Amino acid sequence: MHRSLHFGSSRRAFMGLMGTAFFTTPGLFAEELLKPTPFLTEGPFYPDKLPLDQDNDLIIIKDSTTPAVGEITHLTGRILDKSGSPMKDATIEIWQCDANAVYLHTRDSSGKQEQQDRNFQGFGRFTTGSSGEYRFRTIKPVPYPGRPAPHIHIKVKQGDKELLTTQLMIRGFEGNKRDGVFSQVRDPEKRELLMTDFKPIPDSKMNEFAASFDIVLGATPDERDMRRPGPPPGGRGPGRGPGGRPPGPPPQNS
Numbered sequence: 448m449h450r451s452l453h454f455g456s457s458r459r460a461f462m463g464l465m466g467t468a469f470f471t472t473p474g475l476f477a478e479e480l481l482k483p484t485p486f487l488t489e490g491p492f493y494p495d496k497l498p499l500d501q502d503n504d505l506i507i508i509k510d511s512t513t514p515a516v517g518e519i520t521h522l523t524g525r526i527l528d529k530s531g532s533p534m535k536d537a538t539i540e541i542w543q544c545d546a547n548a549v550y551l552h553t554r555d556s557s558g559k560q561e562q563q564d565r566n567f568q569g570f571g572r573f574t575t576g577s578s579g580e581y582r583f584r585t586i587k588p589v590p591y592p593g594r595p596a597p598h599i600h601i602k603v604k605q606g607d608k609e610l611l612t613t614q615l616m617i618r619g620f621e622g623n624k625r626d627g628v629f630s631q632v633r634d635p636e637k638r639e640l641l642m643t644d645f646k647p648i649p650d651s652k653m654n655e656f657a658a659s660f661d662i663v664l665g666a667t668p669d670e671r672d673m674r675r676p677g678p679p680p681g682g683r684g685p686g687r688g689p690g691g692r693p694p695g696p697p698p699q700n701s
């Protein structure tokens with residue numbers, strides 16, 4: 448009793464000393480679980496034809512000498528499991544519209560031939576090594592008609608398994624509050640987990656940005672289910688499971 452009390456108070460003091468590092472340094476304390484990155488819909492524009500160049504540099508297609516239009520952004524981060532261990536051999540895919548709001552999808556680009564930036568790769572892939580780190584060079588996302596929150600679509604796979612589909616938003620961007628898709632994430636803490644700062648890189652001659660975004664895998668199907676609001680007043684209704692979703696496969700967002 449005395450021992451554990453003593454341990455408790457010294458642990459608190461230790462945590463105080465560690466400050467936020469305790470909470471933000473994954474893998475330091477195995478018993479601390481990280482908050483899983485929330486799911487968000489794939490949206491309608493995962494490329495229908497993948498580009499020939501699928502590398503992690505979306506600014507330059509193959510060995511072109513003309514870069515994409517837009518504000519160059521270095522997007523980096525780690526793919527972690529809930530206990531903070533890096534995930535090796537995880538493939539992260541990103542896709543986003545170009546600086547003129549055109550996706551690499553015929554349903555979007557066919558009516559926008561004039562405005563499409565043909566120098567933007569629109570889609571990229573990176574497979575992690577043992578550090579779990581990933582790295583992309585892309586553009587700072589821009590608003591899309593009907594999507595006032597600029598965003599980068601993300602999918603994480605391991606082998607044939609899709610582990611997470613989500614979207615990354617720009618922290619502090621004014622349009623975030625008006626975005627209907629992002630509003631599917633109601634919990635402010637979860638919204639926070641889908642935003643990061645896009646910081647100007649000091650002294651960058653090309654006014655580049657750096658954005659860091661760690662992805663934590665391990666959301667359960669219920670945590671991924673953003674479509675259905677909580678149980679209606681007076682009960683969940685017939686045939687609904689404890690998560691408030693009807694039995695059967697998880698809903699597909701469109």
Ligand SMILES: O=C(O)c1ccc(O)c(O)c1
Pocket residue numbers: 488489490491492591593594628701
């Ligand atoms: O619902 C839509 O129109 C829509 C458009 C673009 C997106 O990136 C998206 O996720 C949804």
